[in-house]
Amino acid sequence: xxxxxxxxxxxxxxxxxxxxxxxxxxxxxxxxxxxxxxxxxxxxxxxxxxxxxxxxxxxxxxxxxxxxxxxxxxxxxxxxxxxxxxxxxxxxxxxxxxxxxxxxxxxxxxxxxxxxxxxxxxxxxxxxxxxxxxxxxxxxxxxxxxxxxxxxxxxxxx
Amino acid sequence: xxxxxxxxxxxxxxxxxxxxxxxxxxxxxxxxxxxxxxxxxxxxxxxxxxxxxxxxxxxxxxxxxxxxxxxxxxxxxxxxxxxxxxxxxxxxxxxxxxxxxxxxxxxxxxxxxxxxxxxxxxxxxxxxxxxxxxxxxxxxxxxxxxxxxxxxxxxxxxxxxxxxxxxxxxxxxxxxxxxxxxxxxxxxxxxxxxxxxxxxxxxxxxxxxxxx
Numbered sequence: 001x002x003x004x005x006x007x008x009x010x011x012x013x014x015x016x017x018x019x020x021x022x023x024x025x026x027x028x029x030x031x032x033x034x035x036x037x038x039x040x041x042x043x044x045x046x047x048x049x050x051x052x053x054x055x056x057x058x059x060x061x062x063x064x065x066x067x068x069x070x071x072x073x074x075x076x077x078x079x080x081x082x083x084x085x086x087x088x089x090x091x092x093x094x095x096x097x098x099x100x101x102x103x104x105x106x107x108x109x110x111x112x113x114x115x116x117x118x119x120x121x122x123x124x125x126x127x128x129x130x131x132x133x134x135x136x137x138x139x140x141x142x143x144x145x146x147x148x149x150x151x152x153x154x155x156x157x158x
Numbered sequence: 159x160x161x162x163x164x165x166x167x168x169x170x171x172x173x174x175x176x177x178x179x180x181x182x183x184x185x186x187x188x189x190x191x192x193x194x195x196x197x198x199x200x201x202x203x204x205x206x207x208x209x210x211x212x213x214x215x216x217x218x219x220x221x222x223x224x225x226x227x228x229x230x231x232x233x234x235x236x237x238x239x240x241x242x243x244x245x246x247x248x249x250x251x252x253x254x255x256x257x258x259x260x261x262x263x264x265x266x267x268x269x270x271x272x273x274x275x276x277x278x279x280x281x282x283x284x285x286x287x288x289x290x291x292x293x294x295x296x297x298x299x300x301x302x303x304x305x306x307x308x309x310x311x312x313x314x315x316x317x318x319x320x321x322x323x324x325x326x327x328x329x330x331x332x333x334x335x336x337x338x339x340x341x342x343x344x345x346x347x348x349x350x351x352x353x354x355x356x357x358x359x360x361x362x363x364x365x366x367x368x369x370x
Contacts, residue, residue, distance in 0.1 A: 026286075044286075046303045049208055049211075
């Protein structure tokens with residue numbers, strides 16, 4: 001066996017499809033020829049992906065069953081992955097528009113004259129006044145409010 | 159036929175030819191496509207594994223490929239093998255994913271450690287027979303191979319996998335990718351040259367470590 005023939009047999013040797021006699025010839029050649037032996041070792045670095053029939057089980061990501069859910073395709077035309085990706089794409093497109101609309105609405109709210117002044121609100125018998133008043137023990141974003149006005153307390157001490 | 163036992167019925171369904179299932183899909187029976195998908199799922203996942211090591215991603219890409227195949231089923235021509243048509247879809251799904259990802263810089267390839275370094279040590283010291291046996295059991299052998307292949311440009315990697323792993327001709331690769339045959343040849347040449355260079359540098363690094 002010459003070097004050319006030996007290198008041509010690398011893939012079949014890796015896939016264990018080489019006939020016994022040919023395999024023995026290859027191994028003999030590799031023992032004698034350091035150049036081909038080196039080439040085989042270089043070949044072995046990418047062969048696990050390029051030429052192996054199977055891949056070892058990964059302990060990091062255990063296998064999960066996979067099925068082609070034709071019911072979902074038939075019903076909606078959007079199977080799970082495509083559905084998820086299309087939702088993400090749609091959100092990516094729509095979110096900036098929503099944010100801009102919200103900003104515009106806030107700006108418009110503050111720019112427009114109020115329908116009711118603060119004096120009107122506290123003077124009149126209006127439910128919005130009730131909504132705007134908080135008991136001192138209520139929490140504000142999850143934090144307990146102080147029962148007393150600390151600033152007033154400090155001033156009185158002075 | 160009506161009196162077939164469930165076992166025999168399953169067998170008779172399992173050996174139904176692709177043409178029959180394809181005709182059923184064309185007439186609106188989506189269940190027939192599910193059968194086609196389960197028939198080719200292993201082949202599809204195997205092809206995806208040539209590009210990506212992440213199992214979850216491989217399954218997602220396989221699923222995506224079947225979805226595209228189902229959506230574009232009207233483009234399938236009966237005169238071509240179903241597997242060939244499906245392979246072209248899978249290849250393009252994987253190509254899209256490769257292009258989305260950033261290529262690993264070539265300089266980082268030789269800079270590895272841990273289990274992958276141990277694997278290089280084994281490749282350097284074991285006999286060829288032992289290397290083949292060890293590679294079947296060692297995940298790090300696959301991870302290192304993926305790292306090496308990650309250094310290729312997406313176009314080069316496509317050619318490398320389709321030519322080397324799938325055993326396709328230059329003409330077939332050109333047909334799948336929509337490229338000229340000259341481009342496929344150039345890409346294949348570049349890919350092989352870079353792989354040799356990377357493998358050389360890894361083994362050289364291994365020898366340098368031993369000398370140290």
